[in-house]
Amino acid sequence: MKVILRNPRREIVIDGRRRVHALLAELDLTREGHLVIRNGTLVPGDAELDRDDVIEIRPVISGGA
């Protein structure tokens, strides 16, 4: 699957299927700090992502206060 990462924007390819929480763990990303979006729709932690999916992992932490 193609995975789009942000800050800075870049793309990586992951072989095989994954559940969302497993993909985040593999990329060393926290669930609390990210949303996972498939084709413009949010997906929860147990959703299974297919080989052909395009996934955006969007960070949600911003630095201003």
Added chain:
Amino acid sequence: MKCRTCREPAIIDLPRHNANFCAEHFLQLCRRQVAKAIHDHEMFTASDRILVAVSGGKDSLAVWDLLVDLGYRADGLYIALGIGEYSDESRGYAERFAAERGLVLNVVSLREEYGYDVPTAAKATGRVPCSACGMSKRHLFDKAALDGGYDVVVTGHNLDDEAAVLFGNALRWDVEYLARQLPVLPARHGFPRKVKPLIRLTEREMAAWCVVRGIDYIIEECPMAVGNRHLGYKEALNALEEKSPGTKASYYLGFLDRMAPLLAELAATGADSVRPCARCGAATGVADEHAVDGEIVCAFCRLVERSAAHAPVSVDLVRKKSRAERRATMEVEAR
């Protein structure tokens, strides 16, 4: 995963609620949390004129959207900070959001109206960029609210923001800041009322609100904020949250419930010690020992004088590279 409310497929899991929600019931949860914050802290009423501090990021656009959705009258104010392409893009998101919904967005440009921008102010004053930025925004939001006859200024500070600030203040035991870290700062002596309706919602929930509602916002992090202490506090709190969901809410909302009342007397001190700035007339708490040629001059006017006299400074001269950027560079170099 099924929605806790309707058993339809969920789109988001919220471990702190030990629940999952579909889009409709997630939005309902967010509306209820904002309505509760407004009600419990008596932030404003339906007849108040509201000015929303808008950055083009998820939190400010989400809070503006939520207030309008809940039936409040709210205009926006965007401050063009002059942080290179980041500011140009964020302004575009704010303007498109307002235009698509027929909302009023006022714009103030630091460079055009005051002769400086944030990178230049950071260099000219020796402040960290976030400090120069925050001071500029506070002054200009106060001014716009008072000049425009607004009853209240709304900011998009969320639960993560407040928990991180609380964490930093507690690490330093800065009791004066702790005493003032409240969701409502009452109007006083030349300052408008300021409120934070998102204190019961996390950053992740606000980003999700924007995705579900189809709100485009600037996703990229402000280049000036990279590596700041506040981000480090958020990462630390999120590490705790992963292991123990609900930690951030119990920490900050517990502070409001049980600790802030003990600091109320301290929060009230200093409220009467403000005077008008000799240059702009705004209320300021500047002490006599910081007078300029015998005059009381507010911190904003002093910042403007130093920054506007300085040659413009580019973003790249004052920014740090993020860990993710360094990692991305390493990934590219390794290929």
